[in-house]
Amino acid sequence: MDKFKEKINSLRAESDANAQRAENAEAELKKAREEIIVKEQEIISLTNKISLLEAEVERADKKISDLKSAKEEEESTSNTTEALQRKISILENELDTTEKNLKETTEKLRQTDVKAEHFERKCNTLESDKADLEKKLEELEQEFKKKNEELEATLKQIDEI
Template sequence: MEKLREKMDKIRLVAEEANDKIAELTAKVKALEQENLAKEQQISSLSYQNQTLEEQNEKLEKSLQEAKGAADQGAQHGTEVDTLTRKLQLLEEEAEEADKNLRETTEKLRLTDVKAEHYERKVQSLEAERDEWEKKYEVVSEKLKAAEDELVKIQQELEGL
């Protein structure tokens, strides 16, 4: 019986060691389960943060594309503005040249009008002088005709004598 007792003591000792080991392993399991739970919560939190960051990233990429598009469009508008500015400058220069030509043409036209008025007065004067000469011619022609008639009469009288 003593052997039995020794075996029982050994079994008890083994059982106690096994119970201690079980308690230790149970504590480790609980600690690992809590650590696992904390890590799952951290994974869940990080997954949510990752999803939020991906959404923000997508929004930022869209904004970046829109900004690039706006920048390209702005550059294109800038080029168009430069082109239109050059065209406007050319048109202004052409307008100034046309205005200068118009002033010169207007001045020439004014001088032409002055000359035309001068020549019209001269023509009127010459026409009046011509009319006067024609009247004088008619008077002289009438006097000449009268003198010729008189001369013919005198010649007839002289022949009749």
């Protein structure tokens, strides 16, 4: 009888441990999903920033072409030409700065793409881990049901005795 009670207690402890492991696995899965959502939001934010910077580059390019047209129209006076040359110089500096920013943004985009690929791989790994954990949970639940049935059968046998 004592052995039976010890076995029951052992099975209960094992069941409790399995339930705790399942809860821990679910918590980890939830945390991983939340991290994925945050990373996806970061990617969207960076994509929006890239779009804004590209629009800014287009505006700068348009500004440069407009100023060059103005320079050609007003070449008749040397003072105007000098003023336009100064403007062009400033715009070229701005263009260099904008191109530098564009290169930096392109590099950031590349890094973001690399990170996105990394997170996609990580997401796939997490999903695979999730599937494995769910399969393991199902196996543990089946084992728990089997143990429960064995326990009930044993209890019936004890009652019959």
